[in-house]
Amino acid sequence: MTAALDTEGWSGSALRLTGLTKRFAGQLALDGVDLTLEPGQVRGLVGENGAGKSTLIKLLAGIYTPDAGTIEVAGRELHPGSDRSGLAFVHQDLGLVDELTVGENLAFTSGFPRAAGLIDWRRVWSSAQAAYERMSLDAPAPRTLVGRLSAAEKALLGIVRALAKDASVAVLDEPTASLPAPDVAYLIDALRRLKESGTAILYVTHRLQELYEIADSVTVLRGGRKVAEGPMGDYGVDRLVEAMLGRPVASVPVTEETTRGDDVVLVVDRLVVRDAPPVSFTVGAGEIVGVVGLRGAGQEAIGRAVAGAEPSTTASLVLNGVDVGRSRGVGGRMRHGIALLPADRQRESTFPGLSLVENLFPGPRNRSGGGGLLAVAAEQERALAAITSYDVRPPRPALPIDQLSGGNQQKVCVARVLGQAQRLVVLEEPTAGVDVGSKLEIHNFVRAAAESGTGVLVVSSDVEEITQLCTRVLVVVNGAITAEATGEAITDENLIVLASSAPVAAPADGATAMKGK
Numbered sequence: 001m002t003a004a005l006d007t008e009g010w011s012g013s014a015l016r017l018t019g020l021t022k023r024f025a026g027q028l029a030l031d032g033v034d035l036t037l038e039p040g041q042v043r044g045l046v047g048e049n050g051a052g053k054s055t056l057i058k059l060l061a062g063i064y065t066p067d068a069g070t071i072e073v074a075g076r077e078l079h080p081g082s083d084r085s086g087l088a089f090v091h092q093d094l095g096l097v098d099e100l101t102v103g104e105n106l107a108f109t110s111g112f113p114r115a116a117g118l119i120d121w122r123r124v125w126s127s128a129q130a131a132y133e134r135m136s137l138d139a140p141a142p143r144t145l146v147g148r149l150s151a152a153e154k155a156l157l158g159i160v161r162a163l164a165k166d167a168s169v170a171v172l173d174e175p176t177a178s179l180p181a182p183d184v185a186y187l188i189d190a191l192r193r194l195k196e197s198g199t200a201i202l203y204v205t206h207r208l209q210e211l212y213e214i215a216d217s218v219t220v221l222r223g224g225r226k227v228a229e230g231p232m233g234d235y236g237v238d239r240l241v242e243a244m245l246g247r248p249v250a251s252v253p254v255t256e257e258t259t260r261g262d263d264v265v266l267v268v269d270r271l272v273v274r275d276a277p278p279v280s281f282t283v284g285a286g287e288i289v290g291v292v293g294l295r296g297a298g299q300e301a302i303g304r305a306v307a308g309a310e311p312s313t314t315a316s317l318v319l320n321g322v323d324v325g326r327s328r329g330v331g332g333r334m335r336h337g338i339a340l341l342p343a344d345r346q347r348e349s350t351f352p353g354l355s356l357v358e359n360l361f362p363g364p365r366n367r368s369g370g371g372g373l374l375a376v377a378a379e380q381e382r383a384l385a386a387i388t389s390y391d392v393r394p395p396r397p398a399l400p401i402d403q404l405s406g407g408n409q410q411k412v413c414v415a416r417v418l419g420q421a422q423r424l425v426v427l428e429e430p431t432a433g434v435d436v437g438s439k440l441e442i443h444n445f446v447r448a449a450a451e452s453g454t455g456v457l458v459v460s461s462d463v464e465e466i467t468q469l470c471t472r473v474l475v476v477v478n479g480a481i482t483a484e485a486t487g488e489a490i491t492d493e494n495l496i497v498l499a500s501s502a503p504v505a506a507p508a509d510g511a512t513a514m515k516g517k
């Protein structure tokens, strides 16, 4: 513990916020919020998109200065410029440097060990290994470039890096947003140990189920205000969701079988990506096909290769009867009607600095007819229609995309990809960072796209999403498609079992082993 935030002898709250208020251009993002967190306690912080969660975290981190209110860590009030090393943050944007190794990224926070004035690289690598081992997590090779890690591996690295510091309060902003279920369980286990050691944890998530496993209490924000708070035991899911949205949410619809006869949109024959075994599969018109696998199984690479975002070879990749396998890159595939929604919102999916409307219709190809005032007006009209139907808040087409909350940015990206009326859409983590209400809405838009005949490939680490949305699921183990589940076989448990198994010996009912595919 650093001297400035020494908690030694402190028996009060680990964190105390009083009347915390933040305004953006006259709009109240956070309105007089009080919150306390005791040592060894985990408090869930939930709220729909735009509720003010990220703003609260950025105030804690000192990125924003409050307009009113105070922040105390272990009894000491923080001011702009105060030492904040008693707080450890894991943000949605992990702030990792792709061009550097795992070990270097960790050493950036913990410091580069030196011997005789030079960087002691052996210790850089061994400390990286040790940081993972302290949390009982499997470490990637410390010399791996972070850019080569999967989204899930990056998330774990972000968590390991933040928690490697000796902090009394850990602030986790959707730590599991891109983690497959077994990794989530792993992580929650590690967090329990951290909590037992006396660390206080503020846990922001849209995956409410996790709160029942780890949180002691919960605080609900809506429109920047605290609208509910109490022990987890007092808040069943329905009550929690109602507090978040200010209305009860309808029960979750399950996708009906939407495949239309033998009308096949995509036929992939022996696709080879990243040295994995060849995979072959089809996607029907109107079909929503899930692709799942454990962390590092290679499921993302398959979706990205189909969309041209990952180099690959194929015997053929036939889209509506035409072999488009030779067209390269995302642009090449897009010209044939394949669109990709990448998982990495910050780097690949949004165009920072550009407006909401420019993010909806990037590039002349997607614009309403060549330019000119009429086209601009038509574009505005289309933008407003998309903003309204996707309930993007605030509904201002000229607003820079960076000023929207994460979930609202995601809605804009989904609207863009689905609005392009493609033959096939590849959706990576389509609802990461999206609140429960908007998640259902996005799922309905995906279903509507499928109903209009688009083939949909969903690559998601959110197993619940896959079971709700998909009519067929391909399971990837070690880069190969080892099983296919349809109908009743699409359950959380079954998918996790199939994804955790080496090539399946005896498939569950409705699941087909696909060895050798």
Ligand SMILES: Nc1ncnc2c1ncn2[C@@H]1O[C@H](COP(=O)(O)OP(=O)(O)OP(=O)(O)O)[C@@H](O)[C@H]1O
Binding pocket: 024, 025, 028, 029, 047, 048, 049, 050, 051, 052, 053, 054, 055, 056, 393, 394, 402, 403, 404, 405, 406, 407, 408, 433, 435
């Ligand atoms: N830099 C900014 N400039 C202007 N408005 C902002 C800025 N950052 C956030 N806002 C607004 O403040 C409100 C709260 O946003 P915030 O990002 O805190 O929500 P959130 O609860 O974290 O949402 P999500 O779950 O989508 O991440 C929103 O209305 C948002 O548009």
